[in-house]
Amino acid sequence: MIRLSGIGKTFPGAELSLRGTKLVTQGPALWVRNLARAVRLTASPGAPVRALEDVTLNIAAGEVFGILGPNGSGKTTLVKIMAGLLRPTEGAGAVAGVEMNHPQAIRRRVSYVSTTGWMGLEWALTAEENIRFFGLLSGMSGALAKTRTDEALRDVGLMQDRHKAVSELSNGMRQRVILARALLLRTPVVLLDEPTVGLDPIHRDQVLALVRETLPARGQTVIVVDHQADALETIVDRAAILAGGRLLRAGTPAELVSGLEGVRVLEMVTRGSGEPRAAIPPQVQEVERIERPGPLGLTQWRLTVADRSDALEAALHWVLSGGGQAVQVAERAPRLADVVTGRLRREVSR
Amino acid sequence: MRVPAAGEPRDVRVHSLIREIATLWAFAIREYRIWQSYRVNQVMWMVNIFVTTLLFFLMGQMVKGKAAHLMGAAYGTNYMSFIVVGIAMNVFLFTNLADPYTRIARSYFNGTMDLMLLSPMSIYTPLLGFMTKSMLDDYPRLFFVGGFGMLLFGAAFRFQYTLPALGFTVLVLSSAFGIGMISASSFYLLNIKRGTEPVRFLVQQLLATLLAGSYYPVTVLPRPLQWVACLIPHTYAFDALRRLMDPGAHLGGAVLPLQQILPWPPLAVDGAVLGLMTLILIPVGLLLYARGIEKARRNGTLTRWQ
Numbered sequence: 001m002i003r004l005s006g007i008g009k010t011f012p013g014a015e016l017s018l019r020g021t022k023l024v025t026q027g028p029a030l031w032v033r034n035l036a037r038a039v040r041l042t043a044s045p046g047a048p049v050r051a052l053e054d055v056t057l058n059i060a061a062g063e064v065f066g067i068l069g070p071n072g073s074g075k076t077t078l079v080k081i082m083a084g085l086l087r088p089t090e091g092a093g094a095v096a097g098v099e100m101n102h103p104q105a106i107r108r109r110v111s112y113v114s115t116t117g118w119m120g121l122e123w124a125l126t127a128e129e130n131i132r133f134f135g136l137l138s139g140m141s142g143a144l145a146k147t148r149t150d151e152a153l154r155d156v157g158l159m160q161d162r163h164k165a166v167s168e169l170s171n172g173m174r175q176r177v178i179l180a181r182a183l184l185l186r187t188p189v190v191l192l193d194e195p196t197v198g199l200d201p202i203h204r205d206q207v208l209a210l211v212r213e214t215l216p217a218r219g220q221t222v223i224v225v226d227h228q229a230d231a232l233e234t235i236v237d238r239a240a241i242l243a244g245g246r247l248l249r250a251g252t253p254a255e256l257v258s259g260l261e262g263v264r265v266l267e268m269v270t271r272g273s274g275e276p277r278a279a280i281p282p283q284v285q286e287v288e289r290i291e292r293p294g295p296l297g298l299t300q301w302r303l304t305v306a307d308r309s310d311a312l313e314a315a316l317h318w319v320l321s322g323g324g325q326a327v328q329v330a331e332r333a334p335r336l337a338d339v340v341t342g343r344l345r346r347e348v349s350r
Numbered sequence: 351m352r353v354p355a356a357g358e359p360r361d362v363r364v365h366s367l368i369r370e371i372a373t374l375w376a377f378a379i380r381e382y383r384i385w386q387s388y389r390v391n392q393v394m395w396m397v398n399i400f401v402t403t404l405l406f407f408l409m410g411q412m413v414k415g416k417a418a419h420l421m422g423a424a425y426g427t428n429y430m431s432f433i434v435v436g437i438a439m440n441v442f443l444f445t446n447l448a449d450p451y452t453r454i455a456r457s458y459f460n461g462t463m464d465l466m467l468l469s470p471m472s473i474y475t476p477l478l479g480f481m482t483k484s485m486l487d488d489y490p491r492l493f494f495v496g497g498f499g500m501l502l503f504g505a506a507f508r509f510q511y512t513l514p515a516l517g518f519t520v521l522v523l524s525s526a527f528g529i530g531m532i533s534a535s536s537f538y539l540l541n542i543k544r545g546t547e548p549v550r551f552l553v554q555q556l557l558a559t560l561l562a563g564s565y566y567p568v569t570v571l572p573r574p575l576q577w578v579a580c581l582i583p584h585t586y587a588f589d590a591l592r593r594l595m596d597p598g599a600h601l602g603g604a605v606l607p608l609q610q611i612l613p614w615p616p617l618a619v620d621g622a623v624l625g626l627m628t629l630i631l632i633p634v635g636l637l638l639y640a641r642g643i644e645k646a647r648r649n650g651t652l653t654r655w656q
Contacts, residue, residue: 107469108470120460120466125383139372139373139469
């Protein structure tokens with residue numbers, strides 16, 4: 001359904017250099033040439049940014065595919081390339097059988113919803129009017145747009161509030177209006193960029209169920225972008241992990257954490273602890289420490305330790321060597337979220 | 351509008367066209383609903399029309415004796431009729447010329463350009479759709495301007511040439527839209543995202559306001575500036591519409607420099623130049639706009655909120 005090969009994307013910056021009398025410019029800025037000096041008339045976005053590097057990926061029809069990675073890892077850039085909203089700087093690919101150099105044709109085959117920014121909601125119109133207008137904009141007849149709008153609003157649990165203006169809805173409800181728009185078109189590919197951000201647990205689960213069950217049942221291929229892996233781990237067939245614009249690994253959630261069999265994650269909360277005085281023991285591979293504000297002086301620790309019987313004791317001893325006492329200690333197997341947030345990414349990318 | 355591919359069957363082409371028109375209608379309804387939801391806006395809209403129209407009429411009253419003398423035989427003797435044509439056409443032209451840039455800017459800053467470009471419609475349809483808002487706002491002003499002028503300030507018109515006048519209006523609106531699209535393309539092509547857009551400023555705010563003959567005839571200008579006035583469509587539209595609609599105006603008698611050197615009747619010159627400008631400016635505007643969108647697609651600057 002989606003085939004990407006060696007996709008790279010560089011966002012141009014603006015550079016100016018005078019070589020003799022020759023002015024070399026790059027990027028979306030307007031310049032006036034003068035033999036003595038160059039005057040930049042418009043703002044420029046600064047240095048070029050390499051957002052994606054050699055991404056190769058295949059997504060099968062009917063799959064629920066997650067794209068995971070921390071902020072700035074290139075997730076949204078990748079999904080916008082799939083939607084035909086961005087042209088890759090290099091590489092090739094096809095979406096639903098359409099080559100990437102035909103963005104006009106791609107957009108007939110994808111629904112793309114991003115919950116960042118406004119994404120076209122008109123605040124003076126009701127939830128229903130916003131959705132129905134999008135149907136009409138997409139070439140539906142009035143009757144079909146009405147039927148699909150009702151179905152989409154029902155799917156996201158907004159039938160009760162469909163006559164409320166967007167300005168009267170909460171943030172989470174607005175987000176569900178945006179999601180309803182993605183459900184309207186029944187395109188072969190649905191691209192969802194952070195669909196559960198800001199939703200309460202009940203509606204988050206509702207959206208996840210929709211992604212897991214309703215859309216694939218309609219024969220749609222779903223690509224979900226998120227930086228919160230916990231939510232996606234349970235619903236995706238496969239996922240890809242991006243970091244720094246590179247594809248680290250792609251596979252099922254189980255495959256993505258495979259290779260970490262020799263590792264455990266230790267989560268602790270301590271009170272009144274200072275900097276550990278002892279040397280870090282060899283069983284401890286990675287440490288993340290967060291000071292929690294408040295009068296109790298709590299510190300949260302997350303340690304990646306070797307899967308050995310003495311690791312827990314060694315880690316505890318090391319943490320408490322700076323004083324204080326342990327309030328809570330838990331040990332668990334590594335999860336997909338651990339890979340995405342970077343604690344175990346190095347192991348995975350090896 | 352999407353240009354149907356040459357090989358497409360006729361019914362597919364017709365269907366595409368109907369779909370694009372239906373989308374424009376949906377936009378118009380949407381923009382009307384939004385406009386309607388802001389009640390203060392409606393009141394202010396009326397007040398604004400009245401005040402701006404009144405201002406021009408009062409200024410016209412002050413100078414009408416002298417102005418009538420300067421108008422020359424071609425445009426009749428009623429300065430109020432002269433100025434009604436100027437104000438009314440400026441309202442029309444301002445919408446077509448200035449609005450495309452404004453609408454793109456709105457779409458960019460509201461983060462809706464992505465959404466619009468995901469629609470299977472032509473890349474021009476959302477832009478035209480957004481413009482219906484301005485048409486709702488601006489086009490009815492014509493009737494207020496005409497009404498005020500005729501009822502309160504003694505403007506008069508003759509209507510035996512209504513059809514040719516409509517033809518000239520369509521031509522000038524089309525060519526102004528072409529300039530508007532060139533102006534709009536600067537948003538992405540030249541990265542002019544805030545402040546004064548140079549094409550719009552040059553044509554509408556500088557040349558049209560000062561030189562095209564909106565409020566005084568072109569003949570009061572120094573000769574070189576009269577030639578500069580010949581570069582924009584407004585000048586020919588004002589000339590033609592006044593000849594056709596103002597009482598006592600003449601269809602013959604060259605006024606504009608180009609009319610004086612070409613061996614054709616003045617209205618033929620106006621029509622030919624406006625037709626030529628339309629033929630050139632609209633394709634250029636549409637092409638540059640498409641290039642701007644493509645550039646934004648490459649650079650990732652379609653919308654502000656990425």
